[in-house]
Amino acid sequence: MHLFRILFFYEWRHFRAARGLVLLCCLLLATGLYGIYYGTTEIERQRQHLANLPELTRRNVDELKVKFPGPADAGDIGYYHSTFAMHHPDRWAALSLGLRDVNPSYVKLRLLGLQNQLYATDNTNPMKVLSGNFDLAFVLVYLLPLLIIALCFNLLSSEREEGILVVLLAQPVRPAVVVGAKLAFRLVVVLGLAGLLSVVGMLWAQVPLDGRVIMWLSLTVLYCLFWFGVSLVVTALQRPSAVNAVALLGVWLLLVVLVPSLLNLSVATARPVPQGIALTIKQREEIHGGWDRPKTETMNRFFALYPQWRDTATIRERFVWRWYYAFQHLGDLAVAPQAAAYAHGLQQRYDLVEQLNLLSPAINAQTSFNALAGTDLPTHLQFQRSATRFHDSLRAFYYPFLFGKVEFTHADYAREPTHSFTSQPELPTLYRGLVKLLLSVAAVYGLGAVLWRVRPIIPR
Amino acid sequence: MTYILEAKELRKQYADKLALRGLNLQIAPGEVFCLLGQNGAGKSTTINLFLGFVQPTAGAAFVNGLEVATNPIKIKEYLAYIPEQVMLYPHLTGLENLALFSSLAGYKYPQWELVQYLTDAGLPAEAVQRRVGTYSKGMRQKVGIAIAVAKHAKVLLLDEPTSGLDPKASNEFSELLRRLSGQGTAVLMATHDIFRAKEVGTRVGIMREGELVDVRPTATLNAQELEQLYLTFMN
Structure with missing residues (x-):
């Protein structure tokens, strides 16, 4: 232990002298801080948007009160009145944006058919989406391994190449202690940086101090340990520094770029998902067809589903709101299997990726961070289901007005249902991610231990 | 007599080369043993085997009575190593x-x-x-x-230590070796420098193709005789 401490201390001296590495650490710190700034800014922007939505609804109501000063037909109100299903981000979302940049954080809803409203999103610059998020999770998952590689590619080889290793190993110190001290120092540097960034990120994002703090830190530590394990394996092969660097960058490229791309392709092939646009078109065709269909046929189909409104008068007029909303709803029901298949297909893809992400700890870590922050696909699907239920509640609120021929008064606006959904962490995914990461770490250190055993250090 | 360094039938086979063919060597405390020989004769391999940097194919190396292969860390408490660079x-x-x-x-x-x-x-x-x-x-x-x-250190292992040193530095180095030897430190020095070997060594051993072909006390030879002996073996 005494020798370990000496070597550890001198590692600090060597590190301090290697200005490039110090600069690299500073650079990672700066990119990490930028990642935190980017993530918190993006989430704050979404929060601001969400905070403005009730005001937009209020203004819409005020306009409607002017447009319809007295009691009005609820059909008119349902048509012109828009409200919002809101997906509030969890505080953790600022550290791992996940899908929050591609999926809408709110859905503008009217009493019309739901499906086309559900998939209507704000315009997003595709180039921005392509470049992806630069949040803290991105820095930890994709950039931190590069720092580990920069710190470890010449763990022993530089001393061997410089001829220092023979002098070092001529001292009564176990090679394992030399390697251990070197690795431990680098681990402290990297974990210190990752821990510092995580703590700054948590404070900046004002996350609640719950078990997820431990989960986040555990994920970070395990992920770093994995990359240190990879470095240990490559070091055990005792190749020149240049070969080590190429090998480690190759592993990084494989696990961070190639495997995720191949996984994406194979999952898309294995789990085909119906196109969202096909669903929208079918729903629109169904709704537009409703204008030409005999009203009795439409209403009978509707009453079969909602027999409580069967006693309403037969429609003889050319246009009646309850008929209009009936065929809007029947349009949704016509594409319900496709909508379910779409959501199911997305979930299946996600599940398959989650099963296969053992192949790439980078994907596993990213998936786990997103699950922790509630910014993954299952959370978005939960929001969509919640928005669907909200739309159902809107219909349930308006139908008595429409079918009971009750006039809609100004006081009724206040009774209209509202919606709010806040992301929750996907804890089962997170736990599985942690276990898989632990397995990856165990596997890589097991391999490292075997290699070190069969290949003793050659000092020259 | 107690030897601080000892090689018993020490043999080292690399993939395509037999570097050492059953070396037997004993060095007592205070002795300066100079190994002479061409490049590839097995001098550095001998030193590496005493350091435990390579494992012997057969035989054993001992430092202060401890076998190197089974006490790779302990023996380094007694050793100091000065490479060519x-x-x-x-x-x-x-x-x-x-x-x-x-x-x-x-x-x-x-x-x-x-x-x-x-x-x-x-x-x-x-x-x-x-x-x-x-x-x-x-x-x-x-x-x-x-x-x-x-x-x-009780033993100094030197691998071409004066190679590339200027005459003054070499001379100072020889002086130091003599001083350490006088204090009881054993020295095993691999060198090409016949005259330095004669100057500081108590014994010289000539190695050829992994074998210690001759060992002489330096006191029995002058520098020219040593050179002649060396050239005889090399030819």
């Missing part, structure tokens, strides 16, 4: 390098004592606090010597 951490000063290596050997000295070791080894006092990156080969060699002396 002493390479040290270039960003540390001579003093810091000495502090590091002597603390790894289990010795913690106050600064003045470290300075003393370095200046005794011939390093100019002004260089002690300079980074090793600015040192000449000779200066690094002197730090290497200081490391060996500060470790109180």
